[in-house]
Amino acid sequence: MIRAEQVSVELGGRRVVDAVDLAVPAGELLALVGPNGAGKSTLLSVLAGERRPDAGSVLLDERPIERIEPLELARLRAVLTQDNAVSFPFRVAEVVEMGRSPWMRTAARELDDQAIEAALERADVEHLVDRRFTELSGGERARVSLARVLAQETSIVLLDEPTAALDLRHQEDVLRIARSLALEGRTVIVVLHDLSLAGAYADRIALLERGRLRALGAPVDVLTEELVSEVYGLEVEVLVRDGRPLVIPRRGGR
Amino acid sequence: MSATTASAGTHLARRRTIVGISLAVLLVAATLLSAVIGQFGVTAQEVVTSLLRHAWIPNPWFENPWPEIDPTADAALWVIRFPRIVMAMAVGAALAVAGAIMQAVFGNPLAEPGVVGVSSGAALGAAFAIVTGMLALGEWTIAVLAFAGGLGATLLVYGVSRANGRTEVVTLLLTGIAVNAFGGAGLAFLLFIGGDSSREQIVFWQLGSLSGSLWRESALVLGVAAVGTVIAILLGRRYDILSLGERNARHLGVNVERLRFWSILLVALLTGVGVAFVGIISFVGLVVPHLMRMILGPSHRALLTASAFGGALLLVLSDLLARTAVTGAELPIGLLTSLVGGPFFFVLLWRQRRASGGWA
Numbered sequence: 001m002i003r004a005e006q007v008s009v010e011l012g013g014r015r016v017v018d019a020v021d022l023a024v025p026a027g028e029l030l031a032l033v034g035p036n037g038a039g040k041s042t043l044l045s046v047l048a049g050e051r052r053p054d055a056g057s058v059l060l061d062e063r064p065i066e067r068i069e070p071l072e073l074a075r076l077r078a079v080l081t082q083d084n085a086v087s088f089p090f091r092v093a094e095v096v097e098m099g100r101s102p103w104m105r106t107a108a109r110e111l112d113d114q115a116i117e118a119a120l121e122r123a124d125v126e127h128l129v130d131r132r133f134t135e136l137s138g139g140e141r142a143r144v145s146l147a148r149v150l151a152q153e154t155s156i157v158l159l160d161e162p163t164a165a166l167d168l169r170h171q172e173d174v175l176r177i178a179r180s181l182a183l184e185g186r187t188v189i190v191v192l193h194d195l196s197l198a199g200a201y202a203d204r205i206a207l208l209e210r211g212r213l214r215a216l217g218a219p220v221d222v223l224t225e226e227l228v229s230e231v232y233g234l235e236v237e238v239l240v241r242d243g244r245p246l247v248i249p250r251r252g253g254r
Numbered sequence: 255m256s257a258t259t260a261s262a263g264t265h266l267a268r269r270r271t272i273v274g275i276s277l278a279v280l281l282v283a284a285t286l287l288s289a290v291i292g293q294f295g296v297t298a299q300e301v302v303t304s305l306l307r308h309a310w311i312p313n314p315w316f317e318n319p320w321p322e323i324d325p326t327a328d329a330a331l332w333v334i335r336f337p338r339i340v341m342a343m344a345v346g347a348a349l350a351v352a353g354a355i356m357q358a359v360f361g362n363p364l365a366e367p368g369v370v371g372v373s374s375g376a377a378l379g380a381a382f383a384i385v386t387g388m389l390a391l392g393e394w395t396i397a398v399l400a401f402a403g404g405l406g407a408t409l410l411v412y413g414v415s416r417a418n419g420r421t422e423v424v425t426l427l428l429t430g431i432a433v434n435a436f437g438g439a440g441l442a443f444l445l446f447i448g449g450d451s452s453r454e455q456i457v458f459w460q461l462g463s464l465s466g467s468l469w470r471e472s473a474l475v476l477g478v479a480a481v482g483t484v485i486a487i488l489l490g491r492r493y494d495i496l497s498l499g500e501r502n503a504r505h506l507g508v509n510v511e512r513l514r515f516w517s518i519l520l521v522a523l524l525t526g527v528g529v530a531f532v533g534i535i536s537f538v539g540l541v542v543p544h545l546m547r548m549i550l551g552p553s554h555r556a557l558l559t560a561s562a563f564g565g566a567l568l569l570v571l572s573d574l575l576a577r578t579a580v581t582g583a584e585l586p587i588g589l590l591t592s593l594v595g596g597p598f599f600f601v602l603l604w605r606q607r608r609a610s611g612g613w614a
Binding site for chain 2: 071087
């Protein structure tokens, strides 16, 4: 369970995140969506505990996040950032193994091999283990980084645009993984740009607009034609298939 | 672990063993060679005999377990050559480890104390102590000021050249140029105002030389190099994680600020102590970790250990070359390492530029 209470962040005199209230229980997949500059990544970094909010607080299982030691925090939540570079030519196996580092000198160390194995398989990167990370394509790097995050085996998983570099199949794979993590009882928050993808997999969607939480609820309730058109400044059409919204921009007669 | 990873693991373990043994054998051979060759002829047998005797190990090759050798040869070894060899090893290890730490913290394989200006900062500190005749901190004043100068330069470069937790090559090198230019100007100014004797001493600092190393100096440098290397190896796992970038390292529970603080202190200490006694010797911290990384991979614990021994080996051999290449004269060792390191650096830079498609 992760909860943000009246969280605000100011950057250069501008309110990038403005009084956001958000509670995500265990077992839920929440998608964080909104136009560029709406404050999605900033909010995620506050939830991750790496950025102190200027006002408000973040609670992990009712504990203020800033009171949790870095190492303990690393055993509670994992973060996939958009920065997937590795400075030196480490092998994929080594990179994924680094995801286990918070569990060094704990009983969970026994589970290392198992966790790494499972993470490699889940992220579909088993065939890359002996390759050097620096030689991989953008999509492969993204999936290896995801495997590293999975190997961390935390109850809270935060993913910042995990599908950005991925092809259609792997985009679906990543969201399927995110959903299965939620089904295992973990808390999963994903920043996404693709609204249809968010609509298809998320339990709830949080729509941000200029730092404010504009709407929060089930996909069909948040991704409505009126709301999306207004927030994104673009006329869209929403089709509902099997109870899930599909968002399509109106491109005029052609 | 899957079968493929396990086989890669044993393969790497075997490689580490081979590198470890080769480095040890080469280091012993280089030490012997360095002890034998010189103005005063000493045989390898005499070297071993003298070593065993001084180490209180009974000599198995003689009937008398404590055979003596020619006292002049003995003195040449123990007063001149051995302290110098120990100094070469210690400085080589210190510089190579400092280079590897710096590369880990900057997340960039081109970071090196000499290139980036830490050595000039340390030399400036040392020269300041010489010219002003400052002895406030006793006979180690020069060493302390060298450390302070190195620390100042490291902090400056670190503060200026990083953006978003990483360092771009261009920014790093430009900062290095600026710091080196300032250090050079400072040294020139001190040369200008200094007397003849301090001038000579400063020139020695700029070129680097191991001649005239004393036991207590060698012992100090060796102690610092050993302690510094052990601390760096203990931090090795964290350096590995740091190569994921600062944010990711933080998310994995690494206290990046603390790691950075200790690392900068270590770099300044290792570089400063070397510079204080032997002057500026560039590129050791670049060449050695790079070669070791090529052979052993980037994992820092093995890399730092191998770099320490590799650096020691490189400087023992360079010093041997420096004092024997020209008969009757001694080449400055810093000149030799730069002669090799300069082109090496250029090739590295060129390759990195090609790999990243630009000067980023």
